[in-house]
Amino acid sequence: MNLKTRLHILKRKYRGSKFAPAFNALHTFLYLPNETTHNGTHIKAADDLKRTMNTVIMAMVPCLIFGMFNAGYQHNLAVGDIQAVTSGFFSSEFWTLANFMIGFWKIIPLVIVSYGVGLGIEFLFAIIKKHEVEEGYLVTGMLVPLIVPIDIPLWMLAVAVIFGVVIGKEVFGGTGMNILNPALTIRAFLFFAYPTWMSGDKVWVEGAVARDNAIAAGQNLDAISGETVLGALAQGKEVVYSTWDMFYGFIPGSVGETSTILILLGGLFLIFSKIGSWRIMLSSALGAIAMGLIFNQIAEAGIISEGSKFFALMNTPFWEHLIIGGFAFGTVFMATDPVTASQTNKGKWYYGFLIGFISILIRVFNPAYPEGVMLAILLMNVFAPTIDHYVIQGNVKQRMKRLKAKTA
C-alpha cells in the first residue's frame, strides 16, 4: 500500500473527529486534496491559496539567505576579523562560510520558533473552532524572522508571535478576515513591549549585546556596535556606508530588510507571477519620493537650520529613502498583503501612495525610533476600507446618475 492510499484511509478515519483539521493540514501539505466540484463551475483554475503563499515565500528566500551572510559579516566586521567589502555585490569578503555559519545558527532558530509557535496557535484555533487550518501563516511565519534584530531572545519572539496571531488574526475570524497585517502586529508588539531591544546601535550586530553584558560582568573585551543608517542620521552622525553598500545590503539592520537589490528582484518576481500588486509597490515608491522631495526642499530652503535634529534626515536625498531602513521590504512584502490592503484596484494607488508618504514623514519626525514603515502600514491598514468605500461610492453614484437620467 503506497503512501497516498495509506493517507487516504487515515483521512477517512479522522473525518469528523476533533483532530481532523490538524491531520488535514498535514495531509494537504503533501497532497492536493481529492475534492471535486459540486454546484457551480465543474472545472477550476490551477491556483489555490497554498500556491499563492508559496510564491511569496519563494520571493523572500533570497533575502533570508542574504540575511544569514550579512549577520556574520556585520559581526566579523565589528569585531575586526575581516575588512569591509570593496568589490561590489559578489565581494569575497561577504560571501564566506564563516559569515554564513554565524547567521545560520542564529536565524534558523528564529524561523523554527516563528513557524512552530505560529502554526501551533493556528492548529489550536482550528481544532477549537472546528474549521480547517488556513494558509495565512505560511507567509507571516517567514516574514517575522526577517524583520527582527538578529539577537532577539527566542522567548521574546514566541510571546510576540502568540500575541500577533491571536489578537492580530484569529479573534477577527482567521485568514482573510483580519484588519491589521499579522507580521506587523507581531513587530509592533515587540516595538512597544520591548523597546530597548528594538533600537539603538547594539541590537543590529550579532553578539553585541552579549558582549556588553560580558564587559559589565568584568570581562576584558572590546565593545562592538553597528549603527543602522537611519540611526546615524537620526543622531546627526556621519553615515559611513556608500550608496552601493545600502543598495546591495552590506549594512546593519533587521535580518532580511537590508538588501534592496534582492528585495527588488523578489518584488519583480511577485509582480511577474501576478501575486503581488504592482500598483501598491509603485505608488508607495512614488509616495516616498514625494515626501522625500518635500523634505529636501524644506532643508534646502533653510526653514530648518543645520543644527536641528531633523536636518540630517530631511536632507537625505529623496531617492536614498528607498534603499535605507525597512522601506523596500515593507513596500514589497508587507504593504502588498491583499487582505489588509485596499481591495479595489483604484484604491490600491491611494493606499500605496499614502503608505510611502507617511513612512517618510514618521521616519523623519519620530525622535525615539527612526523607522516609519511599520507604523505607516499599520495606519493605512486601518484606513484601507475607508479608501475602498469611497472608490465604490464612485461606482454607486454613477449607477444612480444613470437611473436619474432615465427617469428624468
Place this chain on the structure above:
Amino acid sequence: MSNDIRIKKGLDIKLKGEAEKTIETAILSNFYTLRPDDFHGVTPKLISKVGAKVKAGQPVFFDKSNENVKFVSPVSGEIIEIARGEKRKILSIKLQADKEQTYQDYGKFNLDAAKPNEVKAHLLASGCWPFVKQRPYDVIANPDKSPKAIFISGYASAPLAADLDFTLIGKEAELQAAVTALGKLTQGKVHVSVGASSNSPLVGLSGITLHNVSGPHPSGNVGTLINKVDPVNKGEVVWTVAAQDLVIIGELLLTGKFNSERIVALAGSSVEKPRYFVTKIGAEIATMIYDKGISKNAHDRIISGNVLSGKQIKPNGNLGYYNNVITIIPEGDDYELFGWNKPVFNKVSTSRALTFSWLNPNKKYDLNTNTNGEHRAFVVTGGYEEVFPLDIYPLQILKACMYQDLDEMESLGMYEVAPEDFALTEFVCVSKQPHQDIIRKGLDVMLKEIG
C-alpha cells in the same frame, strides 16, 4: 453609439473535445423527463396526473404564482411517473413517448395583425413563455411587466458551447417570426449579438438591432450584452431569450405546433467522437452518450449544459429544458503529490505562479473536476476584475450577498447580474468560493424581500 462591442476582460478556456460540425439524429428516446427545478423560482401546480395521456405541446403544469404561465409536454405520450421529494415537492415528471407523435394545435398565428396582448396570451398558453427570462433576478419573465428592451445572444463563447452559427442554419423563418413577435412585446428594441466575423442566420433578420461582439468569454453572455448596451436600472425590467429557444417559439407561431426538437452538441475530452445530435427537450442522454461517446463504466462527469454553468446528471438522466450541450469530462477525485508547489503545465491559470498556461494561449486542455485546492475565505484581490467585464465590483457584490445587505446589493448593481455572469470569476477564484451559488441566493433574497 457604435453597435459593435469589444470585450477586453475575460478568459477563453480552451478545452479538448470540441464538437465536430456533423449532425446525427439521436436514437429516439423512449422516456422524456421534465424537471421543475430547471425553472428557478417556479412552484409547479399539476394539471395532468399520472396515467394521463398528453399531446406534444399540451400543458402539464403551471406556475403557482401566475397560472397563465403554462409548461407543456415536449412529446406526446403518457405520464408514467411523478417523482416527489421532501414536503411533496415535485422533482420530475416522466413521460413515455408515443411511437407516433401527435401535436396540440394552437393554430397558425397572424403575426402582422396581432396586438401585443394577443401575442403575449398566445405565447403563455402555448408553453413558450418559459423561454422568456428576465433581469433582474434571472427568473422566468413576469408577463405583467413590460420590458424596456429584449436581448438575445447569438454568440456562444463558453467553453465547448454549441456553435450557434451552425445549429441555427436554415431556421431564418422561425427566427424572424419569433423576433417579430417579441418586438411587439416591448416599447424598446430587440438587441441581438453575433460573433464578429460570423454569418449567423440572425444577421439578416429585420426588426432587430444587431451587435457584433468580439473578445474572450464572457462576450457571449447575454449579461455582458445588456451591461454594454442598456444596463438595467432600479425599477426596470429586460427580457432575455436564448437563440436556440427562438426556433421553438418561431415554429409554434408559424405552424401552431410546439416542436421541442433541438440540435444539441455532445462535447468534452471524455467523448470519443464529439458531434451534434438532433434530439428533443427532456430526452434521455443515454441515447447519445454511448454511441462513440463514453464507455458504460467510465468515471466521468456528465453535465447537462456547459462546463461552467451546467448541471451534473447521471448517465440515466435527461437533457435539461434550456440546455443545448452535453459536456463530459473526467472526474478528478484523486490526490496529487505536492500539487501546490510544483510547476503546473496541464491546467489553466490566470497567474504565473509556477503555472505556464500563459506561455501558450491557444493550447487546448483536458481539465478534470478536481477543485485544485480547498475552500477558503476571500483573500486575493484584483483577480476577479481581470475576467469580469461588467462595470460592477465583483468581490464587493459577492460579499454583500453573503452578509445579505440588500441596500448595498442594490447599489452595487444586483439588478443587472445573473449567476452565469460570475462563472468565470468562480473558475479563477483562488479561495474556491461558490460564486454562482452566492449570487443565486442573493438574487432569491432580493426577489423575496423586494420583489
